Amino acid sequence: CKLIQDGVVAILGPKSPSSSSLVQSTCHAKEIPHLQINWEYRFLPDTFTVNVYPHAPILGRAYLDLLLTKKWKTFTVIYEENEGLVRLQDLLKAPSYQDVKVVLHQLTPGQSYKKLLKDIGKQGETNIVLNVPIGKVPLVLREAQDVGMMTAYHNYIITSLDLHTITLDEFQHGTTNISGFRLVDPSRRSVKMMVNDRIFDKLRYGHQPESGRLLKTDTALIYDAVTLFSRALHDLDLSHAINIQNLSCENREYWSQGNSIISYMKVLSVEGLTGNIQLGENGVRTNFSLDLIELKHDGFKKAASWNPEDGIVFTRNYTATYNQEIKQSLRNQTLRVTTII
Structure with missing residues (x-):
């Protein structure tokens, strides 16, 4: 209420689900564009709210397509929060x-990953879907290694879209298959320019830049949300002037131009750091x-691309590289082959 009293043209965020619904309601009443940039399991479509984060049901379909492509007959989902299951409902x-057989295991606060993974291993499970905060992934994999759950027979799908931003050097030379999706392509020119600009700004003000040259998904989505909004604001301002209006939560007055801006945003197509918006x-x-x-x-490599229309499409050299890796893994190995006459 204090913000809109001073005059704003849009509200971005917040990430908290409880606060977000309150902001959404206020923006609707005052007809101010509300921009969301995070996964929202309780997202209720609203005239004045847009969300640049991939829609949860469509994102869930991507993980289903990946599982069907891998032809898993059984898999176990490890999750921490109940909301995580909504993300994986497909x-x-x-x-x-x-x-397909699905087993769910929820990790309660304070419980050891090692004990849970050991129990899963005893059940003979080798396919794991890991739905935990991205910062905990290295710890989980390290403890999985301690209990013999990081062999050539084990497969892990990490559900976080920030998988590419963490360092897993200690597992690079192993034989376990670790995969996941990313929304931000580090090789995209706009992403490279953004990362270089951020590093330059840090150094210019005497600060040490963060380790790595990778952009997190939520950072890229903030940039894309602002890009989409500024494009709409710019285009509409060419036809008629956009005037900022001071509003109050105490009366029924609303911003007369907010509806035009939010409606135009919904028909726009803009190229951002996370691709086409x-x-x-x-x-x-x-x-x-x-x-x-x-x-x-040598680190994370792109194996395929996915979109709602085509599903998973593997890169041209994926098969050749995969076959070469199999040959490499079999070199100097003794294989025992048995049969029944």
Whole structure:
């Protein structure tokens, strides 16, 4: 209320679900564009709210396509928060598509990953879907290694879109398959320019830049949300002047130009750091593409791309590289082959 009293043209965020719904309600009443940049499991379509984060049901379909491509017959989901299951609801529907067995394990606060992983290993499970905060992924994999759950027979899908931003050097030369999706492609020219600008700004003010040259998903989405909004503001300002209006939560007065801006944002198509930004009539982002990345000897490499229309499409050299890696892994190995006469 204090912000809109001073005069604003849009509200970005917040990330907290409880606060976000309150802001959404206020923006609706005052007809001020509300921009969201995070996954919202309780997202309710609203006339004045748009969300540049990939729509949860569409994102869930990407993970389902990955599982069907890998032809897993059984898999175990490790999660911490109940909301995480909503993110994976399409994945949990896998048994209705194929004869697949799904087991869920929730990690309670304070519980050891090692004990849970050991129990999963005793059940003979080798396929793990890891839905935990990205910062905990190295710890989980380290403890999995301690209990013998990081062999050539084990596979891990990490659900965080920030998988490419963490360092897993200690597992690069292993044989375990670790994969996941990313929304931000570090090789995209706009992403490279953004990262270089941030490093330059840090150095210019005498600060040490963060380790690594990778952009986190939420940072890129903030930039993209502002880019989309500024494009709409610029285009509309060419036809008629945009005037900032001081409003009050104490009366029914609203911003007369907010509806035009939010409606125009929903028909715009803008190229951002996370690719093409295009929203539907309900303000959600359903048309987006992801990169499937896998951990190799020299770090994460793109194996395929995914979009709602084509599903998973592997890169041209993926098969050749995969076959070469199999040959490499078999070199100097003794294989025992048995049969029954």
